[in-house]
Ligand SMILES: Nc1ncnc2c1ncn2[C@@H]1O[C@H](COP(=O)(O)OP(=O)(O)OP(=O)(O)O)[C@@H](O)[C@H]1O
């Protein structure tokens with residue numbers, strides 16, 4: 001965990017000078033009226049152009065964070081900026097460039113999908129009425145709803161509602177799209193389509209900030225992840241970094257000697273397997289396995305086997321967020 | 329798709345800070361900067377009007393309001409010939425002589441038996457709380473519609489609805505009066521007679537005055553609407569305020585505060601049917617309505633612009 005904390009710190013430290021972040025926050029916190037600390041001093045750094053997976057179990061504070069980012073609720077401490085503009089001071093300038101879907105779709109039930117989008121577009125002081133029809137149809141087409149555009153919203157299926165919610169974030173070209181659990185209620189096919197849509201949005205150069213409580217759902221599209229647990233941001237970094245923390249496993253009849261060599265090489269987390277299984281494990285770090293093997297052999301350690309097992313992302317994620325089913 | 333790819337980075341201004349510049353590869357964006365704020369307001373307002381007048385429930389309300397004059401017209405037509413007035417609301421005695429007075433009777437009844445206040449309460453109490461309950465409020469705020477702008481557009485649409493409701497009642501009453509009763513020159517309360525056209529104009533002035541009363545009540549409803557996420561609570565609150573105010577207005581011991589009650593001037597338009605026209609009641613009423621609108625409009629604004637929207 002110390003490594004991820006370091007990484008988060010390093011990323012955040014550079015935000016003051018580096019303009020390449022779509023969202024930054026420092027010490028952002030929210031304590032609700034009941035006294036509950038829903039979000040606890042998080043320092044977000046969402047690189048521009050990234051697809052940032054915002055992960056965490058139920059109740060970990062994802063939606064609360066997104067509400068604060070969008071200016072819907074006031075942080076009780078800390079500050080944040082979107083697209084380099086301080087919020088909420090410059091929200092009138094920032095929000096038109098940010099598309100969002102917060103906590104599920106919400107629309108007028110008696111209006112059609114198209115009429116609902118028209119309503120939202122009309123509320124946008126900076127949207128052009130002359131192009132509204134074309135933009136709305138384009139957004140509907142992108143989420144595959146053009147065929148059901150004139151159906152009343154209350155007649156939509158759960159998946160269609162979710163798609164319409166995503167369509168609102170596509171009414172205009174955006175620099176940042178924030179999607180809160182966009183795959184909620186979608187069938188596997190729909191989930192795949194949302195992933196494809198996210199890829200497509202990102203390919204246009206838009207930063208995508210997508211929350212989910214399932215790593216597997218966003219793993220394939222994310223370039224970066226932030227992991228929430230009980231209101232704290234417990235990990236933030238690129239997916240490659242999260243994935244890249246490989247281990248080292250050496251099988252040898254002389255585990256003590258092997259451990260000694262590994263220690264000389266400066267590897268961390270060295271552990272000798274107990275008793276019968278003659279294994280030594282350590283964290284690989286930046287060391288190359290072939291170099292380690294050579295050193296072991298030179299030091300007279302008979303190497304029966306050497307592996308660099310990569311922990312699955314799922315394991316990594318579960319370690320970060322806890323195993324428990326209960327909400328903490 | 330990695331962070332290193334420079335082409336994905338945000339556009340940078342010379343100073344190194346992020347410049348939020350619309351992308352130019354979208355045909356509509358170059359016009360962004362020159363967008364006319366007035367037409368943007370009108371577009372939002374038109375959308376709000378469509379929403380208010382397109383709600384099935386609000387249309388049903390207007391339907392009921394339009395039907396009541398028909399009902400009263402027929403009832404009065406059947407009973408007046410036998411009972412011949414006596415008691416009842418003011419202007420009822422004049423009704424047999426001139427159908428124009430039907431509008432005044434109906435407006436008086438509908439203001440006192442809560443039908444018009446109910447429609448104002450429903451539309452205003454629903455304005456913010458209804459959006460919060462549906463969850464559409466967060467969508468509007470992230471567009472961003474702007475909290476102050478949203479409130480202004482909402483109130484403008486509510487005022488239009490109140491005006492439409494009162495004019496509908498007046499118009500239906502005039503039509504029914506024309507069909508069911510004798511219509512001709514209008515004899516005012518002071519005994520002078522004016523032409524039918526002048527009489528109708530005075531009736532329409534009463535309808536506009538009633539709409540102003542409903543607009544001030546709607547400001548109370550709008551404030552209530554920002555304080556709760558349950559539209560029914562806000563609507564009930566407005567009706568309770570109305571009834572409480574009307575009761576207080578009847579209690580002689582409370583005469584000191586009568587002039588400050590929100591409902592006190594609702595019927596103070598009879599001066600319009602005197603010659604020369606006595607404006608004092610209308611003037612006092614409009615001042616009272618404006619004061620209430622400003623006070624409760626400010627409460628609504630203060631609440632909405634500072635509220636956490638977590639519905
Ligand atoms: N309006 C509110 N008032 C009080 N507490 C709240 C409010 N909204 C959220 N909370 C609390 O804040 C915590 C975080 O909630 P949040 O909705 O942000 O979680 P989440 O990560 O989005 O969860 P999920 O995956 O279930 O959507 C929860 O414990 C919740 O009970």
Ligand SMILES: [Mg+2]
Nearest residue numbers: 062063064103
């Ligand atoms: Mg959530």
